[in-house]
Amino acid sequence: MGRKLLTEHINVEGIETFDVYRKHGGYASVEKALKTMTPEEVVEEVKTSGLRGRGGAGFPTGMKWSFLAKPEGKPRYLVCNADESEPGTFKDRYLMEKLPHLLVEGMITSSYALGCRTSYIYIRGELMYILRILEKAIAEAYANGFLGENILGSGYSLDLHVHPGGGAYICGEETALLESLEGKRGNPRNKPPFPAVWGLYGSPTVVNNVESIATVPWIVNNTAAEYAKIGVGRSTGTKLISAGGNINKPGVYEIEMGITVEEFIYSEEYCGGIWKGRDMKAVIAGGSSVPILPKDLILKTAAGEDRLMTYESLSDGGFATGTMLGSGGFFVMDDQTCIVRHTWTLARFYHHESCGQCSPCREGTGWLEKVLHRIEYGHGHMHDIDLLVSVAKQIEGNTICPLGDAAAWPVAAAVRHFREEFEWHVKHPEQATSPGAVFNKNASVLA
Amino acid sequence: MVKITFDGIEVEVEEGTTILNAARKIGGEVVPPAMCYYTPLKGSGGKCRACLVKVAAGSVKDPRPMPKLVASCITPVQDGMVVENTTNPDVLAARKGVVEMLLINHPLDCPICDQAGECDLQNFAYEHGTSGTRYEEERRTFDKIDIGPLIQLHMTRCILCYRCVYTADQITEKRVHGVLGRGDAAEIGTYIENVIDNEFSGNVIDVCPVGALTDKTFRFKNRVWFTKPLDAHRDCPKCSGKVVLWMRGNDVLRVTGRKDQYGEVQEFICNECRFDHKDPQDWTIEGPRHIDQRSVIATNHYELPVLNVPVVPNLPGSTEEDLKSTPFNLGRQV
Numbered sequence A: 001m002g003r004k005l006l007t008e009h010i011n012v013e014g015i016e017t018f019d020v021y022r023k024h025g026g027y028a029s030v031e032k033a034l035k036t037m038t039p040e041e042v043v044e045e046v047k048t049s050g051l052r053g054r055g056g057a058g059f060p061t062g063m064k065w066s067f068l069a070k071p072e073g074k075p076r077y078l079v080c081n082a083d084e085s086e087p088g089t090f091k092d093r094y095l096m097e098k099l100p101h102l103l104v105e106g107m108i109t110s111s112y113a114l115g116c117r118t119s120y121i122y123i124r125g126e127l128m129y130i131l132r133i134l135e136k137a138i139a140e141a142y143a144n145g146f147l148g149e150n151i152l153g154s155g156y157s158l159d160l161h162v163h164p165g166g167g168a169y170i171c172g173e174e175t176a177l178l179e180s181l182e183g184k185r186g187n188p189r190n191k192p193p194f195p196a197v198w199g200l201y202g203s204p205t206v207v208n209n210v211e212s213i214a215t216v217p218w219i220v221n222n223t224a225a226e227y228a229k230i231g232v233g234r235s236t237g238t239k240l241i242s243a244g245g246n247i248n249k250p251g252v253y254e255i256e257m258g259i260t261v262e263e264f265i266y267s268e269e270y271c272g273g274i275w276k277g278r279d280m281k282a283v284i285a286g287g288s289s290v291p292i293l294p295k296d297l298i299l300k301t302a303a304g305e306d307r308l309m310t311y312e313s314l315s316d317g318g319f320a321t322g323t324m325l326g327s328g329g330f331f332v333m334d335d336q337t338c339i340v341r342h343t344w345t346l347a348r349f350y351h352h353e354s355c356g357q358c359s360p361c362r363e364g365t366g367w368l369e370k371v372l373h374r375i376e377y378g379h380g381h382m383h384d385i386d387l388l389v390s391v392a393k394q395i396e397g398n399t400i401c402p403l404g405d406a407a408a409w410p411v412a413a414a415v416r417h418f419r420e421e422f423e424w425h426v427k428h429p430e431q432a433t434s435p436g437a438v439f440n441k442n443a444s445v446l447a
Numbered sequence B: 001m002v003k004i005t006f007d008g009i010e011v012e013v014e015e016g017t018t019i020l021n022a023a024r025k026i027g028g029e030v031v032p033p034a035m036c037y038y039t040p041l042k043g044s045g046g047k048c049r050a051c052l053v054k055v056a057a058g059s060v061k062d063p064r065p066m067p068k069l070v071a072s073c074i075t076p077v078q079d080g081m082v083v084e085n086t087t088n089p090d091v092l093a094a095r096k097g098v099v100e101m102l103l104i105n106h107p108l109d110c111p112i113c114d115q116a117g118e119c120d121l122q123n124f125a126y127e128h129g130t131s132g133t134r135y136e137e138e139r140r141t142f143d144k145i146d147i148g149p150l151i152q153l154h155m156t157r158c159i160l161c162y163r164c165v166y167t168a169d170q171i172t173e174k175r176v177h178g179v180l181g182r183g184d185a186a187e188i189g190t191y192i193e194n195v196i197d198n199e200f201s202g203n204v205i206d207v208c209p210v211g212a213l214t215d216k217t218f219r220f221k222n223r224v225w226f227t228k229p230l231d232a233h234r235d236c237p238k239c240s241g242k243v244v245l246w247m248r249g250n251d252v253l254r255v256t257g258r259k260d261q262y263g264e265v266q267e268f269i270c271n272e273c274r275f276d277h278k279d280p281q282d283w284t285i286e287g288p289r290h291i292d293q294r295s296v297i298a299t300n301h302y303e304l305p306v307l308n309v310p311v312v313p314n315l316p317g318s319t320e321e322d323l324k325s326t327p328f329n330l331g332r333q334v
Helices: A018-023 A028-036 A039-049 A061-066 A091-098 A100-114 A125-143 A174-181 A210-222 A224-229 A261-266 A295-299 A339-353 A359-376 A382-395 A403-427 A429-433 B019-026 B089-104 B120-128 B163-171 B203-207 B271-275 B320-324
Strands: A077-082 A118-123 A159-164 A205-209 A238-245 A251-256 A280-284 A329-334 B002-006 B009-013 B052-057 B081-084 B151-153 B178-180 B187-189 B213-215 B228-233 B242-248 B251-256 B284-288 B306-310 B331-333
Touching: A018 A100, A018 A125, A028 A100, A028 A210, A039 A061, A039 A100, A039 A210, A039 A224, A061 A100, A061 A205, A077 A100, A077 A174, A077 A210, A091 A100, A091 A125, A091 A210, A091 A238, A091 A251, A100 A118, A100 A125, A100 A159, A100 A205, A100 A210, A118 A125, A118 A174, A125 A159, A174 A205, A205 A210, A210 A224, A261 A280, A261 A295, A280 A295, A280 A403, A339 A359, A339 A403, A359 A382, A359 A403, A359 B089, A382 A403, A382 B089, A403 A429, B002 B019, B009 B019, B019 B081, B052 B089, B089 B120, B163 B178, B163 B203, B203 B213, B251 B271
Parallel strands: A077 A118, A077 A205, A118 A159, A238 A329, B002 B081, B306 B331
Antiparallel strands: A238 A251, A280 A329, B002 B009, B052 B081, B151 B213, B178 B187, B228 B242, B228 B284, B242 B251
16 A cells, blocks of 8 residues: 555545544644744755646646745735646545645645745636535634634734636636636736746736645655655655546545556556456546557556656656656546547547637647547548648647647647557548447457 | 847847847848737737747857747847747748648638738738648638727637737727637627727727728728828827828828838827828828838839829928938829
């Protein structure tokens, strides 16, 4: 059994209430930080721990904190990005639903470190029931002196608010989130300036993912050195993985960084193997925006080494033979999955969710979707396959925010690794469009 | 002052200048195209991605190249920055890509579009695009929205540059229109059909880089390259009153703000000047308008036009000598 830092008490009855949470060591990090540590010491601890942002990009959290501008006379803000909307990723929702006080505790400790007087949790609009859970937890924290004026007599004061978004995927992008939080249309901002300099209401702001903030209490309580002992290399600590798709045990798992992908998929502790004993065809390892990998490349790197559940190992080989850990949305596809249809579904999502601000994303995502639709429904041409790659390349890296990349990478990777299947769809339109028909590389025709 | 190298040409500019404006200081062919950036409009730029350039060296302090192409209109220069525009194949490929993206849903109705001849997208496509298209799908269309008797909104042509939204936001007190919807379904609109009727609303026509917002009082009356643009002014209590009259014979067909060589208005004008004064007697004519933009209006259409309107010498900012030295041999009466 791997160590559980975040989810150790997740199944304790009543853990969502202040009293039970407190009995199990809750809010200890607030006491420790506010009474015995300076804000700089807390930042240093997070830096030393090697914690990397759990929202997807994997940027070192402590370093992000240290970038925060500290102009006199201007407030600083901490905003928790709880707009979890990457298809395949549902770990933050689980954490907030089961352990709301862990997030509140993390917000208090982190806000103290960053010198914030007001902090926000920006939550996806669809998750109204979790918003209410969080509001209850915040009210309990106020009632017990952990929020508000002069917390625990330390002289430090903090107000914490939960703010629901409208439910747009783009509002998970940090600058679009800030625009939305300010009451405007959720369009990403041009960068620079980055939020650390010009964030919420024009003030220095840190935007962190739920899981990142929820990890801070453990680091403060148990020291950065202990945290850094877990994991491999620059991938320290544990990671929540939301596993879905054709596996026997879909769910949210806390893993120690460094277990093998094979162990994660096939062991009883985690996914429990492929559904109905089928063969695995492909995996998306870090949420739908990261490149898909076929079975042989997700289990082993191109050099033939075991692929590990770490940032470095999953990205080994770059996009040619690797992928990304991303947000930890681990999606497994069995040999009955049609990659073309699957890719079209993703393209449809990104087309729908593009904010429409910049031309390559606004026009390109729709174009990708239409070409994929054409191929899937038996009207494609061979040149459409190269067209997909070309259009994806025109979007990638040329947009204001990473949504363009998120739309382009899955398509480019699907063609890169499953080109034969796309060609089969074009060459055999009747078979490709017949119900239940799926290309099987080994059987050459249909599964 | 900081020094940057742009396509091998060294230029010194003030700190805080954007890469695009540094290139404009050099001028000519090296200047990146800009569809959404508009100097008078605060916050504009960064959206169309037409002005993407490669930063091959960030600065003297940090000479590393920037990993992605950057939008030159919003990226400030750093001392020692090395920028590649026309000399970088990735930039040219990306630009070609942007033209293609902008044109997949933009109708090629230039023959009937009032913006033809002074359309930024037309020029951009001509200079950076390809002659064919790879887009086979049905194109996006929008229902027509009536926004009043003065401005025609043709949403199907819109490239969502946001310029008109910024204009309405920044120079008028009552903004009634904005961007609705998302992605390629996003549209400029008034939410509930409404008339855009404030005193400066006509400026959205001038800032629109394509034919999405055109002047209803000029609509289908003429092609711009058949008209003669003249600088003129009048005493106006609301605006500077400095305009360009677009004339055919003695008729004022259209009134617009004065634009610089990059198509940006120098001063916004009020609706009264724009729409209500179509009599040449209402205006003091200063002389011919020099159009520097690379478009058909500026190409060989000014030779020996005959003007029958009085040209008054010694106007502020325009002397008789100036008039004589214009490149256009006008048959003017003084």
